Every structure is written in structure tokens, then in C-alpha cells.
Amino acid sequence: MSLRHQLEQAFVKHFAKTPELTVQAPGRVNLIGDHTDYNQGFVLPAAINFATYIAASKRNDNKVRVLAIDYGEQLAEFELNNIHFDPKRMWLNYVAGTVQALAKSYPNIQGADIAVTGTVPQGAGLSSSASFEIALIKAFAELNQLAIDGVQAALIGQQAENDFVGCNCGIMDQLISALGRENQAMLLDCRDLSVQYATLPQDMTLLIINSNVKRGLVDSEYNVRRAQCEQVARYFNQPSLRQVGLHMLKQAETELDPLLVRRARHVITENTRTEAALKALQQSDIKAMSYLMADSHRSLAEDFAVTTPEIDYLVELIAKTLGTQGGVRMTGGGFGGCVIALTPQAMVEAICQVIERNYQTHTGLKASIYLCQATNGAFRQNN
């Protein structure tokens, strides 16, 4: 039985009616451009074929009932005009936060019965929460016939994270979950939210390796990095690091704290690499992509300091086998999580073997490997 079908059955069992609709929104992997989104920079993610699925029906009152299949079929409910943070049920806060943010722009939305399940690995840095928010917005938009586009949906999802859940994230995860395209990567300019797409080479896969490193301090360290970047932008009297050039940073090197210089250098050089990566993909120049991804990883490890020894080891291990026939780097926020290897199909087997043979012996952890394709976002328009 398909997951969608199971979800619909669970909905019927708990709510004693068939759902009006079932929607889905994908998780994401970022090919290059990390810790640039909240600096108004460039990112180059792809939506992946892991998703959050929601079955839903509209209600005639303002009650929202939620059935969380993956949390032991827990059932919770709240009223649209009485939304509170629940420290005990984090999963529910995503619903409450998203609905609250949505209701700010669309105060007339009605209540709903919702069942949710998903395949995006949680806590792996593949944006299970953004995909949850985007799926919720999609469901409410369809139930209430709201004309929401992908950018609006992403902004509402981000607002839920920033204002309700308490995560100071950028816009990348929500926007790619909304506007991703099948077989394509998406360059997003986080300054004006414009997008460009590049087709991924047909014979290559998105091989994602989960280090299974327990991610601690993610939020606090993320916020520290963000504050450091903002401090440098302020020093230059600029709204963000996007307006700061490498030459400006070099000139100020003697005056700025060396740690801040490294943080800003990562962001500025990563923006250049990310734009170059779009061109490399458009020209199917895998060798160039390979170098760009390697430089990005180095910069995230040395200048931005968001990798762990296990992640660095995985990247080094895979790079040895991949050479310049593909690219490999950490992906997402860092401090554990996943590595992305843009891999020729013919080399997938060899890469998996090299990981199986070495990773656990070296780190004591077992990696999980996901073979992914780029898929459509939940708000993808047909054009």
C-alpha cells in the first residue's frame, strides 16, 4: 500500500470521513551556497523525492485537529483564535506557527482536520520542517481557495520558523520546497527572491549520505554565525554581506577581529562559487562543479567552522573515489547532518562500498545513504 493510501486510511479511521484532498511538499538538498541565504546571497538547492504528505478536510468552525502518524498517531487540536506554543509537542508547533503566520495574511481561513506523515529523515538537515510548513500552507491554500504563490508560501513558512518555532533560519529551505523543479537545481537570489534553474546532468544522481552525527548546538551555533555575519555588515554600514566585496574585507582586515574576517570571507566567496556553479551545471561542466564544491566544503570547514570531523572524513573519503567526475561537500546548516555527492550513476556502487568499508570503522557511526532525484516543489507552476 502506498504511503498516500495509508495516510488517507488513517484519516478515515480517526476523523470518520474521507479527506477532501491530499498534498505533499518535498525536502531539499543544497548543492552549494550554505550560510548565504540569511546574508542576502545565493543558494543552489534541489527539491528531493522525500516529502511530507498531508490529508485534509475543511471544517466549518475554527478548530484545527491534527493527527501525527509518525508520532504514534498522536492527536492534538487547537482553535485558530487561541494559538499557543507547546513546549512538549514540537511537531505541533510547526502546525500552530504556520497557521498563525498564514492567518496574518488570510484572516478568514477556516479550521481543518489534518493527518500528516512523511519520508524526509528528521534531524538530518534535509528540511523536514520546511517541507511540513509548505505542505500545510498548500493544504490550507487549497481548502480555502487562497491564491498563494511559491514565494508567498515560503515567506509564510519562514515566518512560522522565525516568529513561532524560534529558529532564525533563512528562506532557502521553504523556497525550494515550494518552487523546486524535476531534474533541476534552482539558483535563488536571496536578495530579491528571483530564481533561475539548471538541468542536472542526466547520468548523475544526488547521492546523500547522512553522517548520523547527533546534531547538538545547531540552533545556538547557527545564531552565533548569523550574528557574526551581521556584525561585519554593520561594520561596513551595509544591510548585509551581499553588499560587501572581498576587496573591502581585505582592506579592513587589520581592523576587524580575524574570526569575523573568516566568517565573512566564507559568505562572500561562497556567493561567487554558487553563481559559478549555476553556469557550470548549465554547461554540464562537472569538473568545474567538482572544484567549486570542494572549495565550498573547505571554506565551510575552515572559515565558517560548521563541519564536524565525521563530515570532513566522509567528504575526503568520497572525494578520493569521485575525483573530478563529480562533486562532494557538506550540505545545509552543518554540525553533522548530511553530505551531498553529485555522482555519476556508474560510480554510485563504488562510493557506497567505500563508505560501507570505512566510515563505521573510522567513526563508530553507521552512515545512511539516500539515492535521490530532483523533484517538483509543492507550488511549482507549469511554465
Ligand code: GLA
Ligand atoms: C539551514 C537553514 C537555511 C540555511 C542553511 C545553511 O538549513 O534553515 O535557511 O541557512 O541552514 O545554508
